[in-house]
Amino acid sequence: MFIIGIDPGLLNTGWAIIQFDRKQSLLLSSGSIKTQSNEKMSCRLFRIYDELIQNTENYQINYGSIEKNLVNSNSESSMLLSMARGISLLYFGQRKIEYGEYMPTHIKKIICGNGRAEKDQIEKMLQYYIYNFATLSKEKKFSNHEVDSIAIALCHGFHL
Numbered sequence: 001m002f003i004i005g006i007d008p009g010l011l012n013t014g015w016a017i018i019q020f021d022r023k024q025s026l027l028l029s030s031g032s033i034k035t036q037s038n039e040k041m042s043c044r045l046f047r048i049y050d051e052l053i054q055n056t057e058n059y060q061i062n063y064g065s066i067e068k069n070l071v072n073s074n075s076e077s078s079m080l081l082s083m084a085r086g087i088s089l090l091y092f093g094q095r096k097i098e099y100g101e102y103m104p105t106h107i108k109k110i111i112c113g114n115g116r117a118e119k120d121q122i123e124k125m126l127q128y129y130i131y132n133f134a135t136l137s138k139e140k141k142f143s144n145h146e147v148d149s150i151a152i153a154l155c156h157g158f159h160l
Contacts, residue, residue, distance in 0.1 A: 001062040001160075002028070004097070005153025006052075007145045008066060008085040011035060013048050014145025017059050020157035024131045027150060031055055032143040045087050052091045064092045064099035065156030067107065067148065100156045107148075107155045119144060122151055129154055 007014035016030035033051045035044035066088050069081050092099045105115035111125050123142075127134045130150065136142075142150075 001157075002059050003063045003065060003153040003157050004056060004059075004061050005149040005151070005156065006064065006066045006088045006091075007148035007152060008069070008081065008088045009145060010044060010048075010080045010084045011037065012143065012145045013052075013084055013088070014143060014147075014149035015052060015055065016146060016149040016153050017056060017061065018130065018150065018153045018157070020154070020160075022158070025129055025154060025157065026132055027130050027136060028059065029055065030142065030146045030150060032145045041083070045083060048084060048087045049091060052088070061095065061097055063156060063160065064097040065152045066092075066099060066101055067152055068101045068103045070103070100159055102152060102155050104148075107151050110155045110158055111151050119147060123147055126150055126154070 001020050003018050003020050005016045005018070011034065013033040015033065017028045019026040019028055033048050035047050066085065069078070069085055072078055108117040108122065109115040112121050114121070126147065
């Protein structure tokens with residue numbers, strides 16, 4: 001089964017598609033969608049949506065997963081993050097993809113066994129769970145947002 005994981009963000013939205021298998025999953029594609037803070041908000045949001053569609057149109061995605069946002073003390077930051085999250089949810093709705101939502105600590109606990117795991121611990125566990133992750137890591141440097149989106153997709157797979 002194919003699962004897309006999305007790490008929503010207005011400056012960087014990470015996405016990854018995995019072929020999930022409890023014993024040996026594969027990373028099929030991933031990336032980070034970047035927008036510029038000086039662009040109009042409507043253009044930034046459209047770029048996220050459009051690039052999600054373009055980068056995933058060749059896959060028959062069965063399930064989706066997205067990181068749940070925490071509301072922080074800066075209400076403007078929370079609002080901006082929620083806009084990017086809303087665009088990701090629109091993508092799921094438009095493609096009729098069932099999805100799950102997970103808090104960052106829950107994702108880390110499922111992947112690493114520790115809800116406070118650091119990025120390097122997550123990457124090490126992804127090498128264990130994703131058959132081709134180590135090889136692909138040698139070919140390209142994954143952004144933090146890509147790593148998060150891979151972990152989000154894998155987390156959802158373990159919940160199915």
